[in-house]
Amino acid sequence: MHAPHPARYDVSATGLPYRHVGKSGLKLPAISLGLWQNFGHSTRYADQRDIVLSAFDRGVTHFDLANNYGPPQGSAESSFGSLLATDLAAYRDELVISTKAGYYMWPGPYGEGGSKKYLRASLDQSLQRLGVDYVDIFYSHRFDPSTPIEETLDALKYALESGKALYAGISSYSAQRTTQALQHAERIGLPLLIHQPSYSMLNRWIEESAEDEESLLAVCERNGLGVIGFSPLAQGLLTEKYLQGTAPAHSRAAANGSFKQEYLSAENIQALQGLKEIAESRGQSLPQLAISWALRNSVVSSVVIGARTRAQLHENLDAARQLTFSSDELARIDAVCIDGGLNLWASRSSDL
Numbered sequence: 001m002h003a004p005h006p007a008r009y010d011v012s013a014t015g016l017p018y019r020h021v022g023k024s025g026l027k028l029p030a031i032s033l034g035l036w037q038n039f040g041h042s043t044r045y046a047d048q049r050d051i052v053l054s055a056f057d058r059g060v061t062h063f064d065l066a067n068n069y070g071p072p073q074g075s076a077e078s079s080f081g082s083l084l085a086t087d088l089a090a091y092r093d094e095l096v097i098s099t100k101a102g103y104y105m106w107p108g109p110y111g112e113g114g115s116k117k118y119l120r121a122s123l124d125q126s127l128q129r130l131g132v133d134y135v136d137i138f139y140s141h142r143f144d145p146s147t148p149i150e151e152t153l154d155a156l157k158y159a160l161e162s163g164k165a166l167y168a169g170i171s172s173y174s175a176q177r178t179t180q181a182l183q184h185a186e187r188i189g190l191p192l193l194i195h196q197p198s199y200s201m202l203n204r205w206i207e208e209s210a211e212d213e214e215s216l217l218a219v220c221e222r223n224g225l226g227v228i229g230f231s232p233l234a235q236g237l238l239t240e241k242y243l244q245g246t247a248p249a250h251s252r253a254a255a256n257g258s259f260k261q262e263y264l265s266a267e268n269i270q271a272l273q274g275l276k277e278i279a280e281s282r283g284q285s286l287p288q289l290a291i292s293w294a295l296r297n298s299v300v301s302s303v304v305i306g307a308r309t310r311a312q313l314h315e316n317l318d319a320a321r322q323l324t325f326s327s328d329e330l331a332r333i334d335a336v337c338i339d340g341g342l343n344l345w346a347s348r349s350s351d352l
């Protein structure tokens with residue numbers, strides 16, 4: 001059993017505040033830890049354990065998972081389940097555990113998408129891997145154009161009514177799809193808690209709006225829906241390792257997976273160099289600037305980061321110590337930021 005740090009909820013010591021999620025009563029740490037990469041069976045369990053427990057010791061109460069996180073798919077939930085059964089067994093009530101279903105999980109017509117058949121079975125499988133009776137947040141991981149949005153929302157309602165999830169969320173839905181989801185949710189009495197979109201200094205799609213339409217951020221704010229931005233470091237691009245335009249060994253870029261080589265474009269590297277100067281003028285590192293910036297607006301309840309090492313985790317959590325920006329700093333950042341072509345999830349967010 002882990003003996004967690006006694007000062008883990010002392011915000012003056014950890015620097016990590018808790019924010020209400022939209023208009024709900026639930027609070028999340030401003031920085032949450034995601035287990036998409038670095039927490040599958042291909043990573044040493046001891047390293048995963050070290051990062052998760054270090055995060056908990058610093059007040060991180062929210063751990064973000066999905067059915068398919070690994071590799072292999074499902075293994076991040078199994079690893080986290082092992083921690084819940086051992087080190088964290090006494091602390092379930094101090095944790096917010098999120099999971100999702102939407103991407104490919106198993107063969108055949110029922111292992112992917114937004115149908116009730118898939119979401120219900122996937123949630124049961126997630127609970128089994130995690131070894132818990134309920135998750136705190138269950139998400140539709142992406143909008144599925146081949147399933148009526150009403151059916152997906154009905155599946156989320158079932159998750160809540162069956163006691164298998166406490167809160168429901170959607171991820172990467174466009175502003176228009178989010179509006180539709182909110183309308184149906186209201187009709188069926190489903191309280192939607194949270195939206196999880198990608199968001200970083202070089203990927204600001206949630207702030208943008210077509211003429212006569214609201215941005216996703218505005219839709220969420222107006223409806224009291226919390227926002228938790230994922231990949232605030234643009235998968236590690238917004239760190240200091242890529243400033244020379246090359247991919248160091250052991251970086252995500254070198255792994256040739258979800259980090260595309262085109263992200264290391266001359267324009268993006270130039271933006272990183274400009275942002276690094278602004279970070280220095282604030283006494284922050286580049287990743288700290290990126291995380292603080294994503295949290296500058298209180299509509300964003302939390303950001304969900306990834307960390308491959310304990311040092312990365314601590315550096316990133318220290319970003320929460322400095323969340324305010326002067327208007328001059330924001331203007332300098334806007335002048336440097338470009339759309340870096342980093343929204344890997346864009347096709348999921350379009351109005352298909």
Ligand code: NAP
Binds near residue numbers: 064239251253
């Ligand atoms: P991220 O925070 O943008 O990137 C994390 C990666 O950046 C790390 O794994 C590490 O990679 C590098 N890094 C982190 N801190 C660093 C530092 N201080 N210095 C240098 N490098 C650093 O987040 P992400 O991992 O892409 O995503 C975070 C979470 O968001 C996921 O775990 C998941 O929970 C969630 N997510 C959700 C969706 C969705 O569809 N809803 C999609 C994607 C992610 P290397 O060291 O290996 O380079």
